[in-house]
Amino acid sequence: MLAKLSVRPSVRRCAVTAAVGLAVLGAGLSATDEPASDLARFYRQKVRWAACEGADTPKDLQCGKVTVPLDYARPAAGTLDLALARYRATGPSRGSVVLNFGGPGGAGVSELAAGGGKDFMDLTDGYDVVAFDPRGVGRSSPVSCGEGSDDALAATVGSADVDDPRAVLDRLREAADACAAHSGPVLRHIGTVDAARDMDVLRQALGDKKLNYLGFSYGTRLGAVYAAQFPGRVGRMVLDGVDTLTEPLAEQGLASVRGQQTALENFLTWCAKDVGCPFGQDPRDARKQVVQLVRSLDADPVPTDFGNEFSGQDLAGAIGQALYSREMWPSLVRALLQLLEDGDTRAVEGFATEGVALPVPRRDDGGLVDEEDVPLDNLPAALVAVNCADDPDRPTAAQVERDLGRLRAAYEEASPVFGPYRLAQVLMCYGRPKGTDFIRERVKDLDTPKMLLIGTRGDPATPYRWTQQTAERLGSAAVVLDNKGEGHTGYASSACVHRKVDDFLLYGSLPRNGSSCGAEDDEE
Numbered sequence: 001m002l003a004k005l006s007v008r009p010s011v012r013r014c015a016v017t018a019a020v021g022l023a024v025l026g027a028g029l030s031a032t033d034e035p036a037s038d039l040a041r042f043y044r045q046k047v048r049w050a051a052c053e054g055a056d057t058p059k060d061l062q063c064g065k066v067t068v069p070l071d072y073a074r075p076a077a078g079t080l081d082l083a084l085a086r087y088r089a090t091g092p093s094r095g096s097v098v099l100n101f102g103g104p105g106g107a108g109v110s111e112l113a114a115g116g117g118k119d120f121m122d123l124t125d126g127y128d129v130v131a132f133d134p135r136g137v138g139r140s141s142p143v144s145c146g147e148g149s150d151d152a153l154a155a156t157v158g159s160a161d162v163d164d165p166r167a168v169l170d171r172l173r174e175a176a177d178a179c180a181a182h183s184g185p186v187l188r189h190i191g192t193v194d195a196a197r198d199m200d201v202l203r204q205a206l207g208d209k210k211l212n213y214l215g216f217s218y219g220t221r222l223g224a225v226y227a228a229q230f231p232g233r234v235g236r237m238v239l240d241g242v243d244t245l246t247e248p249l250a251e252q253g254l255a256s257v258r259g260q261q262t263a264l265e266n267f268l269t270w271c272a273k274d275v276g277c278p279f280g281q282d283p284r285d286a287r288k289q290v291v292q293l294v295r296s297l298d299a300d301p302v303p304t305d306f307g308n309e310f311s312g313q314d315l316a317g318a319i320g321q322a323l324y325s326r327e328m329w330p331s332l333v334r335a336l337l338q339l340l341e342d343g344d345t346r347a348v349e350g351f352a353t354e355g356v357a358l359p360v361p362r363r364d365d366g367g368l369v370d371e372e373d374v375p376l377d378n379l380p381a382a383l384v385a386v387n388c389a390d391d392p393d394r395p396t397a398a399q400v401e402r403d404l405g406r407l408r409a410a411y412e413e414a415s416p417v418f419g420p421y422r423l424a425q426v427l428m429c430y431g432r433p434k435g436t437d438f439i440r441e442r443v444k445d446l447d448t449p450k451m452l453l454i455g456t457r458g459d460p461a462t463p464y465r466w467t468q469q470t471a472e473r474l475g476s477a478a479v480v481l482d483n484k485g486e487g488h489t490g491y492a493s494s495a496c497v498h499r500k501v502d503d504f505l506l507y508g509s510l511p512r513n514g515s516s517c518g519a520e521d522d523e524e
Contacts, residue, residue: 045205051063057113062085062087063083068197068198091124093128094212099216100216108132110371122502123505143187143382143385145179146178169401179428192225192389193229199211213235213236215240217240221243237452241459246440256422257422260418310348318348335350450477452481453479456486457483
């Protein structure tokens with residue numbers, strides 16, 4: 001599911017692939033969790049930190065990199081560099097705490113830099129606070145689909161072919177081929193199983209015996225997979241906005257669509273109370289206007305400063321990102337006013353994209369790319385790539401043809417605004433290699449220290465039931481904190497959640513399993 005991200009539009013990352021088999025997971029690991037000799041050189045490296053470049057980068061933020069195998073089954077076959085950033089501990093340090101902001105596809109370095117990392121400064125009382133761009137994301141060999149995402153969207157909306165299942169399949173195959181052509185070798189090794197192994201290399205390079213970790217949204221999946229692979233190396237782990245480990249991708253997509261539709265209705269009810277609302281003062285009419293706007297832009301996209309076109313599906317993706325935090329709502333109103341009054345897409349595009357206009361040169365040597373060379377579509381391309389790599393279900397052509405009408409109707413019913421956009425992301429797994437079944441089959445009954453799981457009752461992206469289901473699956477290691485609030489994840493929006501997370505990470509103090517934080521940040 002989508003990331004817990006910064007509230008600055010300019011750095012927002014839209015939060016959805018290659019196959020990774022169980023044989024790959026096992027390669028290089030012994031019964032004692034020690035790396036095999038062919039991985040030893042990766043575990044001997046140390047991060048060399050230096051001041052980050054860039055005029056807008058916080059002066060106290062340091063940057064570095066760590067090198068990992070492209071393919072853990074064949075460590076000599078190539079390498080990847082992962083971009084890192086950290087704020088150093090201000091007091092006595094007990095090591096590092098590693099952050100992942102979710103997505104999948106959220107770039108950690110730019111996100112940590114956003115706002116000077118103020119949400120995490122309390123953690124520097126005891127830790128270096130570290131974030132990274134996972135493989136295929138941000139500066140770390142970023143994947144891209146070129147025009148492939150447009151082909152997939154056309155398979156679900158805005159094309160004369162949408163009612164022809166065979167034509168839809170042709171477009172999806174073209175989309176998969178485009179993603180492979182634009183992404184390079186990393187696409188075959190981009191799943192969460194490999195990303196979790198990268199985190200263990202990072203842990204060692206940071207000089208930590210245990211991984212202390214704070215993961216948001218998709219980052220909870222990443223943390224759970226790490227714990228299943230390296231149970232003896234789990235330190236203090238917090239999973240906020242807990243992702244599902246078992247639901248099929250199509251069901252995940254529907255849950256996301258329903259949550260976003262509810263968030264949109266809440267936003268429009270709030271907006272309609274102000275005379276400046278671009279959709280008027282009637283919430284029901286406002287909902288109809290948004291649907292009409294999306295459909296109008298699908299039929300007649302408007303040009304952008306990047307030289308491409310801004311469609312209704314682009315708008316749906318941007319609005320969906322802005323809805324995850326109420327702090328973004330005033331900015332979303334202003335962005336929509338610019339779009340409706342002036343045809344200016346820049347502000348609304350800022351919610352969903354960061355990067356450069358396509359095309360960009362592809363780099364296959366595994367080195368870090370420059371920030372200005374990150375493709376504009378990197379986040380949505382990585383989101384699809386990772387989710388497909390993590391999903392073992394690959395319906396046949398006959399199954400897609402049979403189920404397409406039913407799926408489209410279900411997604412449209414859940415939300416005429418977000419349904420087609422989300423369905424396209426789900427369908428984009430067609431034509432790609434089958435994903436791993438490791439997450440469904442092996443991430444359960446963990447033998448690790450206690451870890452803190454946080455679910456928010458009004459979360460539009462990761463339903464609270466996922467927290468309950470994942471906690472039951474992980475077993476006795478899981479301690480659940482019930483955040484009775486709104487929005488995606490709790491750490492940045494609830495003072496109560498923030499305090500309890502910091503108390504656990506800094507002092508090892510866990511709340512009682514099943515305890516809660518109230519809507520007004522008071523413990524109940």
